[in-house]
Amino acid sequence: MDHLLSIVLFTPLLGLLVLLFLPSSNKNLIRWWANLASFAGLLVSIPLITGFDRTKDFQFVETAAWIPSIGASYHLGIDGIGLVLVILTTLLGFLSILSSWTAIEDRLKEYYAFFLLQQVGMLGVFMALDFLLFFVFWETVLVPMYFIIAIWGGQRRAYAAIKFMIYTLIGSVLMLLGILALYFYHQSQFQVLSFDIADLMKTNLPAGVGWWVFWAFFLGFAVKVPMFPFHTWLPDAHTEAPTAGSVILASVLLKMGTYGFLRFSLPLLPDTSRNPQVVNIMAVLSIIGIIYGALACLMQKDWKKLVAYSSVSHLGYCTLGIFSLNPAGIAGSVIQQINHGISTGMLFLIVGIVYERRHTREIAEYGGLFKVMPVFSMVFLIAALSSMGMPPLNGFIGEFTILQGAYQMSFNWALWSAVGIALGAAYLLWLFQRTMLGEASEKNGKLLDLSPREIAVFAPLILAAFWIGLHPKPMFQVLERPVAQIVERVRPGYFAEHKLASPLTTPAASLR
């Protein structure tokens, strides 16, 4: 299968094209088709897992000419980090479409079309090995999300959608400048026009330029993550978006930012990335994000907004892990990104389910749901425990590994992020107590428990949460090599210096 990645990438597009020709009056046909198409998208991505060879770097590579005159090509490939994110995308893409079955009633065709288009964009971001191609996919994702918020969103959807779009646009146009600067320096040093990441990596940027390019990239990625102080679009977008939109936004879209740091900022600009000043700024912003997000959660009256702010806090761990610049931090960060996709995805689905039944997100309106909806409450409990990092669930693995990494850099980092973990437990347990425990009021007394379809949505996520929590080894193994590549790139000789066996040399040696 030479074109496996292309197949995975374009299956949703194919589904989209067929979808456009279905009659919009036949709602069930559209629903079935969209679900089928996204399920097919999930299925075709499974061979990626089985065919993945963790002793190699980029795999399933495809190259084709695209705009040869400026050195941009259609170049796809994934390493371990790309693999887990692609799988996360196909899984959550399917689940979010599945979860919309009853939630969305009008303009179904456009709704599913935007989801499928978005799926293509997100997959492209995680697969592209050409910087321009990456940028095209990166920006493509904006449009469907804008429409999803703008059309199917809540009361203040116009404001939220425009804010989301403008914030990200400003970030990404400046990132584009950074890309171009790098591109021209590469050209002047090698007399070759290329947007290929492998080529750009060879560029030797003067220190001052590297500094500016780093911050240009930073703006693009930090807005997406979102890092403090660029996070303000997030609570609005999340609160106003329809449930499935929030799920995709939190679970996958935000990861594009952290992925950007891992794939571009660190490997392309290693000198700037290990500059202590830069590292300190990034760590401080991450820690502020962690603490601020958690404190904001404690003050929210709106259930969905609370979950949104918890994203700010959790993504803070991810960026902190990345800028620990050691294997533990980075691997932990990737795992935490997946975890956040799973747990926050569940939390948003949970809000969506009660919202669909009660049409309010005020936490004060709820209470005592445990007795009314026991299955639902169990799911919520699992999601909350996973989100707060309780063993044996997945969150624990991610946060613990990041703490390990952060501790190697500085005791203070670890201390503050531990404070964040405590706060995380506080707001989630408090939320659980306020909504699930106590006596059910009259309005909540007759709420229906989860339907089989809703259970089907949660089941894979819960399984994944337990699987990563109990048996994280395969995950670490897949990530070992790409993470080591990044660390070696940013801190050459790291493994030798710390007397560690480098995954870059050992498996290859043992193979020979």
Add this chain to the structure above:
Amino acid sequence: MPASLWPSWAEMLRFLPEIILTVAGTLIMMLEPVLGSRSRRGLGQFALAGLSAALAAAVVADGSPGPAFSNMLVVDGFATFFRVLVLAVGILTVCSSYPYLNREGASSGEYWALLLFSITGQCVMASANELIMVFIGIEISSISSYVLAGYLRDDKRANEAALKYFLLGSFATAFLLYGIALVYGAAKSTNLAVVRAAVEKGEAPLLLVGIAAALMFVGFAFKVSGAPFQMWAPDVYQGAPAPVSAFLSAGPKAAAFAVFLRVFMTAFQGVSDRWAPVVWISALLSMSIGNFAALRQSNLKRMLAYSSIAHAGYVLVAMAARSQSGSAAVMFYLAAYALMNMGAFAVVAHVAGKGERYVEIQDLAGLAQRQPLTAAALAVFLLSLIGVPLTGGFFGKFYIFKAALESRLIWLAVLGLLNSAVAAYYYLRILVVMYMEEPGEVTNGLGPLPLGLKAALAMPVVGLLVLGIFPSGLLDYAVKSAKFW
């Protein structure tokens, strides 16, 4: 001196598009009084056929490039690019004008004839190799456009648009012409290549060349609606009939940029480090004035007018780069811009209704529910105007800012990109109205999309998507032909 005054066949072939257009235009004017009222309707189709034939001729003429008429004109890749572009703009204009004129009950042969003459002028501009030809081309194009802008004689808004367009346009032409006279005096010729040689060798007095370049800059800046000479554009685009506004914002503008670029990159190449800062400032002003004024508009046509000023600013950024890739970026951008702006104005023409009563942004409310395909087409145009990937607008901006960075115009690129992010706001607002609000009176009473408008929407959408996904072909052609000797 040429041996014979009669031009050779090769020269005639190079001039064939203009000949076809002139003949077709004249025929239309002569046929109109002869034909019955029913067959008069066919004149629009006749104009379409004339434009298509001219387009084919322009493509064929590209096969035998070279000068024509004692070096007055030259057919090269650059000329062909812009000739094809303005002819395509003409075809789109005919498609969107046909149903419009029927609706207004104002269909007549002179409209088509004027349109063809105006495009003739733009074709001459595209291939002018000589300052006097530049002047004549501009005037042929402008004089016809003045009339087109005021074509609806009894409409006060159209009158006013025509008057302002005429006065300010002639005013600008006078500056341009004065510049030409000084160039002639300084370089003893008006041939671009000769002028260039004289300027580069230092034979022409620098002071005179400088004044001439400044005067010509004023003239061209007027024509392309670049700041600080942009003030006519909002009134004219708002007052003129929508298909004419579409035409004005695409055809004459593209042709004006073509001569602007050709004159400044050849004749004034030797003093390019003197005019570059002026273009730099003009670019920044155009973008900022256009975008920030557009933010405050509620009239759709006026908003698009301000946006067209901003887009002229982006193109000026590429011009300020003074390089081959900058010129190629100008060409690519103008092609993409012509498509998206023509498309957007076509939707306006459709929604406006008889007498253009509904041209407020608010009038688009709920369009997505009543006519989803029209709304989707407008969405594509607006996203392209923002510069979102998968549309031609993205690569247009990308090439411009790439060229700017290549020429070390870092601050201009930063400010331009920030501008384009700000601009997203007012385009998105239209999307909001169209997609999120409930259908209002206007969209509920909207008739079906006539065939002509369908074509005027479908062609740009396809074109923009092709340019947005596979920009390579057009860009390579532009780079190849953006060589000024």
Add this chain to the structure above:
Amino acid sequence: MTGVPLSWYLILSALLFALGVAGFLFRRNIITVFMSIELMLNAVNLSFVAFSYQLKQVNGHIFTFFVMVVAAAEAAVGLAIILTVFKNRETLNVDEVNSLKN
């Protein structure tokens, strides 16, 4: 070139052009504004002729004819436009033609 040097013609031409610009900017009657534009064009013609004489070429003279023809066409169209404006509004003051705005 006997007697009058080239620079005098150029200065005169520049003065006339400046007068035309001033008239365009400061006069309020549309016809006068239009005449100012014609003045500018004729100022340019003077330059063309002067240069042509100086350079011993006929080109400049021919350009003048081009300009005159174009100016005539422009005048025809311009006056027609001014006429329709007057018919619709009964005024020839540029400041009163200002219905297009927000």
